[in-house]
Amino acid sequence: MSTAYISHRDSLEHYMGEYHPESPDRVKAIEDQLILSRIEPFLTYLDAPLATESQLELVxxxxxxxxxxxxxxENEYRVIDSDTKMNPHSYQAALRSVGASITAVDKVMSGEVKNAFACTRPPGHHAEPNRAMGFCFFNNIAIAAKYALEKYSLQRVAIIDFDVHHGNGTEMAFKDDSRVxxxxxxxxxLxxxxxxxxxxxxxxxxxxxxxxxxxxIRQLVETQWLPKLREFKPEFIFISAGFxxxxxxxxxxxxxVEADYAWITRQxxxxxxxxxxxRIVSCLEGGYHLSALARSVVAHLKELADLG
Structure with a gap:
């Protein structure tokens, strides 16, 4: 079985201004690096569908x-907060990001692919159940995890977040939920x-x-994360993959550096x-130095696809 790479051209239409770090160039840099690294033939490419409102309402x-x-x-920007803006295409792009995470769950659960990486934007882990913030409109990873629990009657799922920023929205969505x-x-x-x-x-x-x-970080993963994960015995692992x-x-x-992301992915x-x-679904979160982001995503994907 292969690794799914799920994206959509709508991700390039969401734009928050010329100097905003969360730019369409992020996805372009990743896709250029996939070509340079010659791993794209080993991935299963899928288009992200639009999420439904009922799926958004899971979180x-x-x-x-x-x-x-x-x-x-139409033809206007709207300011959500000091970091987050919408253009006329942002809502559709956000629906694609959620749709990518939902499709990833379905493809992995069906056995069509071993695991999946959703390379869409906007990211999601700062989005709280009742608030958009920090470049995020809807919480892609939280919705995917809730969808897996409800659609497939799973009992235990794990969410791993290695973004440099705290995934406050994800924590708010699942705090005290013993299934997660x-x-x-x-x-x-920060x-x-x-x-x-x-x-x-x-x-x-x-x-x-x-x-x-x-x-x-490797010591932290070995001494804290891995024992807790083994004790929990997750039926599905979700990754908020910020670089x-x-x-x-x-x-x-x-x-x-890239080797650290590869090592974490392998663990x-x-x-x-x-x-x-x-079963793993990984969703792109942060990463704003274009070269470092692209190289790190390739390192992550090489491990997911057993090409490392």
């Missing part, structure tokens, strides 16, 4: 969905300036200081092989 309130829909105006284990590290203090408090039983979120490097903890990315100040694949029938 988000009706009021939130309507508020986003109200911002859709969320493991993450994030630079602290946007969204989440409070550091004792984890709830299903949340293993570890703040780390600026300039934390891959050696420290902005890379040492070249200026939106954070951490020190990971998660080992857990998936042991407990989850190999």
């Amino acid at each position: 988000h309130t009706k009021e939130h969905i309507k508020n986003i829909q109200m911002f859709v105006h 284990l969320m493991c993450s590290f994030f630079q602290h203090p 946007y969204p300036y989440s409070e550091v408090h004792e984890n709830s039983p299903n949340m293993l979120n570890t703040p780390v200081p600026a300039y934390t490097d891959g050696k420290v 902005d903890a890379h040492r070249e990315d200026e939106l954070g100040q951490m020190g990971l 998660l694949m080992n857990i998936a092989d042991e407990y989850s029938h190999g």
Whole structure:
């Protein structure tokens, strides 16, 4: 079985301004690097469909969905917050991002592919059930996880978030939900300036200081994440795949490199092989230095596709 690569041209139409780091060039850089790395023939390419409102409602309130829909105006920008804007194409692109994550679940559960990577934008892990923020409109990974639980009657799913920023929206969606284990590290203090408090039983979120490097993160994964995942025995693993903890990315100040992302991916694949029938869905989150992002995604995909 192969690895699915799910995207859509609508992801390139969402645009928040000339100097905004969350730009269409992110997807273009990834796809260029896939060609240069010569791994594209080994991936199964799929177009992302549009998500339905009922799928959005798995995580988000009706009021939130309507508020986003109200911002859709022809030939106008609408400001959601100081970091987040919509153009006339943003809503459709956001629906494709959710649709990509839903399709990924279906394709993996059906056995058509071993695992899947959703390369769409906007990202999602900051989007809370009733609020868009931090470049995010709808929480792609949270919706996919909830969909897997409900559509396929799974009992336990894990969400791994290795973005440099805390996935506050994902935590809010699943805090105290015993069916979901969320493991993450994030630079602290850094946007969204989440409070550091004792984890709830299903949340293993570890703040780390600026300039934390891959050696420290690997130790964290080995001593904290892997034992917790083995204890939990997830039936499906979801990855909020942000690559902005890379040492070249200026939106954070951490020190990971491509080899670290490949190593983390391999550890998660080992857990998936042991407990989850190999089932993994990964969704693109952050990563804003174009070259570092593209190289890191390729390293991630090489592991998912067993090409490492």
